[in-house]
Amino acid sequence: MPSKNMGRIKAIIVKEFFHIMRDPRSLTMVFFIPLVMIFILGYSVSYDLNRIDAAVIDLSQSRLSKQLVQAFAANRIFVIRTRGNNGHGTLSLAAAEKMLRQQKIKEIIVIPADLSRCLAEKRQCSIGLIIDGSDVNIANLVYQYDERIILEFIAAMKGVGQLLKINTKIFFNPEARSQFFFIPGLVAVILLMISAMLTSLSVAKERETGSIALLFISPLKSREIIIGKTIPYIIVSLLDGVVILLFARFWFGIPLRGSLAVLLVFALLYIVSGLALGILISASAPTQRTAMLATLLITMLPSFLLSGFIFPLDSLSPVLRAISYVIPATYFLRIIRGVILKGAELRHFLFDGGMLIALSMVLLAAATRKFNRQRKAAQ
Amino acid sequence: MSAPALAAITVSDLSKNFGHFQAVKGISFTVAPGEIVGFLGPNGAGKTTTIKMITGLLKITSGTVLIGGLDNRKHLAAIKKKLGYMSQKFSLYPLLTAMENIEFFGGISGLPPAELRLHMARMEEQVASDILGQKIQDVPPGIRQKVALFVCLMPEPEIILLDEPTSGVDPEARRLFWNELYGLKKHGKTLLVSTHNLDEAEYCDRIIIIHNGEIVACGEPEELLRQKGKVNIEELFKDAIQEHGQN
Numbered sequence: 001m002p003s004k005n006m007g008r009i010k011a012i013i014v015k016e017f018f019h020i021m022r023d024p025r026s027l028t029m030v031f032f033i034p035l036v037m038i039f040i041l042g043y044s045v046s047y048d049l050n051r052i053d054a055a056v057i058d059l060s061q062s063r064l065s066k067q068l069v070q071a072f073a074a075n076r077i078f079v080i081r082t083r084g085n086n087g088h089g090t091l092s093l094a095a096a097e098k099m100l101r102q103q104k105i106k107e108i109i110v111i112p113a114d115l116s117r118c119l120a121e122k123r124q125c126s127i128g129l130i131i132d133g134s135d136v137n138i139a140n141l142v143y144q145y146d147e148r149i150i151l152e153f154i155a156a157m158k159g160v161g162q163l164l165k166i167n168t169k170i171f172f173n174p175e176a177r178s179q180f181f182f183i184p185g186l187v188a189v190i191l192l193m194i195s196a197m198l199t200s201l202s203v204a205k206e207r208e209t210g211s212i213a214l215l216f217i218s219p220l221k222s223r224e225i226i227i228g229k230t231i232p233y234i235i236v237s238l239l240d241g242v243v244i245l246l247f248a249r250f251w252f253g254i255p256l257r258g259s260l261a262v263l264l265v266f267a268l269l270y271i272v273s274g275l276a277l278g279i280l281i282s283a284s285a286p287t288q289r290t291a292m293l294a295t296l297l298i299t300m301l302p303s304f305l306l307s308g309f310i311f312p313l314d315s316l317s318p319v320l321r322a323i324s325y326v327i328p329a330t331y332f333l334r335i336i337r338g339v340i341l342k343g344a345e346l347r348h349f350l351f352d353g354g355m356l357i358a359l360s361m362v363l364l365a366a367a368t369r370k371f372n373r374q375r376k377a378a379q
Numbered sequence: 380m381s382a383p384a385l386a387a388i389t390v391s392d393l394s395k396n397f398g399h400f401q402a403v404k405g406i407s408f409t410v411a412p413g414e415i416v417g418f419l420g421p422n423g424a425g426k427t428t429t430i431k432m433i434t435g436l437l438k439i440t441s442g443t444v445l446i447g448g449l450d451n452r453k454h455l456a457a458i459k460k461k462l463g464y465m466s467q468k469f470s471l472y473p474l475l476t477a478m479e480n481i482e483f484f485g486g487i488s489g490l491p492p493a494e495l496r497l498h499m500a501r502m503e504e505q506v507a508s509d510i511l512g513q514k515i516q517d518v519p520p521g522i523r524q525k526v527a528l529f530v531c532l533m534p535e536p537e538i539i540l541l542d543e544p545t546s547g548v549d550p551e552a553r554r555l556f557w558n559e560l561y562g563l564k565k566h567g568k569t570l571l572v573s574t575h576n577l578d579e580a581e582y583c584d585r586i587i588i589i590h591n592g593e594i595v596a597c598g599e600p601e602e603l604l605r606q607k608g609k610v611n612i613e614e615l616f617k618d619a620i621q622e623h624g625q626n
Contacts, residue, residue: 211470213436218487219459 043317044305049141050314053105055081055096059113068111068127071153077145081105100132100171101342103334107131107142119160126167133173134341136181138312143168172257172341180255183248184336185309188329190244191267193299195237195274196281197292202229203282203371204291222372226364230275237271238264257343266335266349269356273328274299276363283370303329331355385448387412387538387569388433393442395428395592402428404592405442410538410571415564417583418573419616425592426573427467430542433571434464446538463536465527467543473516477506477526480515484530498533502526521552528559539563541572545579557582580612588619595619 020026054072058065073080081099083091096108110128112118118125129146133139147166154164173180206212215225241264248254256263281298285291304310306320307329316324324330331352338344346353388410395403403425410416420426431437433444435455444451446458471480481502485495503511506525510518515526524544531539541560545553557579560570572583580586580600588596596603596619600612609615 209470209473210466210468211472213431213434213466214464214470214484215487216436217434217459217462217464218484219456219489220487 040301040305040320043320044311044315046311046315047137047141048315049077049138049145049312051079052077052107052142052145052314053079053081054107054109054142055091055099055105056109056111057091057093057096058082058111060111060115062116064116064119065111068150068153071149072109075145075149078149097130097171100130101338101344102348103132103338103342103344105132106138107146109146119157119163122160122163124163124165126165129166129168131168131170132342133170133176134181134337135308135312136173136176136178137310139170139173139176141312179252180341181337183252183254184340185333187241187244187248188270188307188332188336189300189303189309191237191241191270192274192277192303192329192332193296194240195233195271196278196299197295198233198237199229199275199278200282200285200291200295201278201288202233203279204285204288207282208287216375222375223368226279226368226371229279230272230364233275234268234271237275238268241267241271254340256340258339258345262346263336263339265346266332266339266353266356269353269360270328270332270335273356273360273363276360276367277328279367280363280370283367283374302327306330307333309333325355326359328356328359331359385412386410386445387414387447388571389443389445389448390429390433391443391445393429393432393444394440395425395432395437396440402592403432403440406589406592406594407442408587408594408597410569412537412569413564413567414584415560415570415572415582417580417586418571418589419575419577419580419586419612420573420589421575424589426575426589427542428592429589430464430540430571430573434462434540435459436464460534461537463531463534463539465531465539465541465544467546471515471523471527471530474514476513477511477515477518477522478502480526481530481533485533488534490533495533498529502529520548521555524548524552524556525559528556532563536568538569538571541570543573543575545574545576553579577612577616586612588616590620590623593623595623 020030056069056072058069069080069082072078081091093108093110096105099105100108108128108130110130112125112128115125127150129143131139131142131146150164150166154162157164170176203212206215220228245256245260245263249256277299278295281294282291285294302323306316306324307313307327308324309329313321313324313330331349335344335349335352338348386409388408390409391407392405393403393407394401394405406425406429408416418426418429428437432439433446433451435451435458439452446454446461449458451458471477472483475483478499481499482495485498490498506522510522515523518526528541528544531541545556548556553576560572560582563570572579583600585597585599586603587594596615598606603615604610604612607615607618609618
């Protein structure tokens with residue numbers, strides 16, 4: 001290559017280096033974001049479960065069945081419940097199924113009454129596993145853990161082990177369709193992203209066009225501006241939510257086993273948290289473009305990785321698990337999957353609903369404070 | 380002996396720093412009630428920054444601004460009621476029609492519905508209703524300017540700050556606009572109008588020329604021309620800037 005060309009290329013190379021080194025955003029992108037991503041992904045991209053809550057219905061109550069229960073209980077990730085809610089009496093199947101619906105347990109292990117007799121008579125016998133299939137990934141993992149423990153148990157029983165089989169039922173998603181698991185999650189992530197985007201762009205646009213100055217100079221109080229800006233977007237986002245849900249129902253065939261009204265009540269709380277988050281983001285974003293990028297990053301990344309959407313919350317490190325508690329999608333995901341796939345009712349999500357209210361209030365207060373400070377900083 | 384009338388705007392030693400850059404450098408001036416003062420200067424001279432500090436939209440680095448004797452850092456809520464502000468970009472909502480913009484700004488100003496309807500009827504008398512029904516982004520700049528001024532005047536402010544109100548508007552619309560400003564002056568309003576169109580100085584009772592954040596000339600246009608021996612504002616402006624550059 002002629003030296004003249006090399007000189008021109010060199011000029012561009014030098015200029016680009018100066019740009020990278022002198023632009024804080026480029027430096028952040030080069031050095032900070034990869035570290036943050038490797039940190040978050042390193043701890044979140046994992047399908048290991050740290051805890052499996054299981055109910056055991058031991059209909060046999062024999063020495064053998066107790067050994068099997070002990071085999072599960074001895075495994076550090078299994079938390080076994082064998083008694084009723086008050087801690088007394090044997091757990092019934094109906095009570096265990098209720099716990100499954102309420103997401104208190106991930107599976108029910110049913111040991112048949114005739115376990116010892118079947119094996120003594122050299123007849124085949126089945127251990128029943130009823131697994132919550134609303135999260136296909138977790139259901140598969142739970143099954144794998146169960147299978148390993150049962151196979152080890154069988155291996156230890158010389159001679160009769162081959163007679164013991166596993167009979168698995170997947171509840172709420174018997175075909176184990178991954179769409180049943182992913183689409184409600186996608187609805188949650190999209191709803192948060194859209195609601196946050198609506199307000200963040202709205203405020204950033206006002207700043208860009210200068211019209212925010214007229215709002216600031218008007219007698220309007222900051223909280224009046226925020227309330228006024230939020231209410232129309234609550235309605236729009238709620239309609240958006242209904243459209244997405246209907247699309248999921250009729251296009252993808254996702255069932256709606258619970259009440260749409262219950263889902264919309266919680267969706268309303270969830271949307272408010274998203275809208276408040278958008279205002280909070282926009283307070284630090286000078287342009288619409290920055291607001292859009294920041295909103296995408298702040299809503300999508302944690303919602304995908306840290307809310308239980310893809311990776312089980314139980315597999316997160318304690319730090320990331322703590323972060324997951326302040327992500328609105330963590331709570332709404334449980335609600336939407338519960339209502340859609342399990343037909344769960346409002347009373348099953350009082351904690352999640354409460355957390356959504358708390359998060360919405362905190363985010364709204366933070367957004368108002370930030371907005372107010374920005375307004376005052378200008379004065 | 381009667382006490383001197385309280386100035387509508389008193390700016391004292393006003394400065395604004397953006398990091399290490401000093402956009403406004405300790406300027407002082409007053410605007411008397413009922414006066415039209417032209418705030419002249421090239422782009423980047425510090426006009427918008429000064430006006431924004433007067434309105435309270437921008438934090439003052441040092442110095443004071445009194446509006447009708449009230450410090451704008453302590454009595455902003457009271458001052459807001461006295462001030463009308465029309466920003467550089469008109470700042471109307473582009474997807475709303477002219478009438479919808481008027482309705483919105485009337486609403487946030489807290490105008491009673493009956494009064495708002497009167498204002499809207501007044502606007503309909505001035506501009507054809509088919510134009511008022513179009514999105515503001517689609518109407519000619521002259522109409523946008525008219526609507527922006529109308530919106531600014533709806534709460535009936537005593538003091539009106541207009542930041543480059545005639546930029547991007549054709550000469551005829553500018554002339555008509557200044558006629559409207561004269562009408563306001565006749566009604567006792569005080570006006571501070573920033574512009575980089577030097578020919579607009581002739582419309583003003585007094586002019587303040589600002590350059591690089593400093594006031595380089597201040598006074599009645601005729602008086603300044605006579606003092607400096609210049610025939611027009613353009614020459615006066617060039618001379619003031621040159622003189623300032625040499626100091």
